[in-house]
Amino acid sequence: MDAGIDYPQGRRSGRCEACKPRLISGDVALLEHTKFALSPEERTNGLILACRAQRQADACGAWLGGDDETAEHPCQTLRCRVAQLEDATRDIKRVVLEVVDVPPLAYSAGQYVRVTFPEALTRDYSMAACPDSGVLEFHVRRTGGGATSERVAMALSLGDEVTVDGRTAPRFYARNMPGRSW
Structure with a gap:
């Protein structure tokens, strides 16, 4: 990073x-x-x-x-729509997406994907639904100052289009920089 x-x-x-x-x-x-x-x-x-x-x-x-x-599952980029939105707790939004135009994403429990909500920064989230449920479900915790979580909590609407990217990343190499994170 x-x-x-x-x-x-x-x-x-x-x-x-x-x-x-x-x-x-x-x-x-x-x-x-x-x-x-x-x-x-x-x-x-x-x-x-x-x-x-x-x-x-x-x-x-x-x-x-x-x-x-x-890799257990093929990499896919999916176009989705918000099918359900509900407050799971005071600071967690339950977001259920239906996949548009292609078969649902094959994934394993606990796997994460890169999600792009409308007018928000792309973030990684773990799927919360069972892999064979036919939908993608995410629990988005609202964090103070969190650009994406604030947008999901305050402005996401039913029917909004969302991109889900299940790609894996390549090998990487990092040179030592004292005092810097990976």
Whole structure:
């Protein structure tokens, strides 16, 4: 991200798991993060949370689903429409999308996609519906000053068009920049 790479990430807090690549080479120090975001087994298997990793040396990594991993589902970009909107809690909006013109997206539970709501910045969200439900469901937490979450909470309407991008990202390489995040 410091180098301008369009990197999947949520809030850079080590909670959303959107930035979990496999470290191919190099060394990183992991900053504080929530325990559920990276299990000891995942860490043993070479996974890191890039948003909470500080490079100790030049490093190379691959996103899950990239060249060094097996992708379970084809990459797709979908045009969707907002089918349902409801307040799940005072700060969480439940957004259900129906896919327009193509078959629904094949995905696994917990997988995330890149979502572009109208007049909002693109963000990564995990699907909240069962993979075989035929719809895409997201729970968007409203955060103070959050450009996208504020837009979803205050201006998203039934029928609005939304783009969902299920592409995987390529391998990346980052040079060590002392004091900078991955």
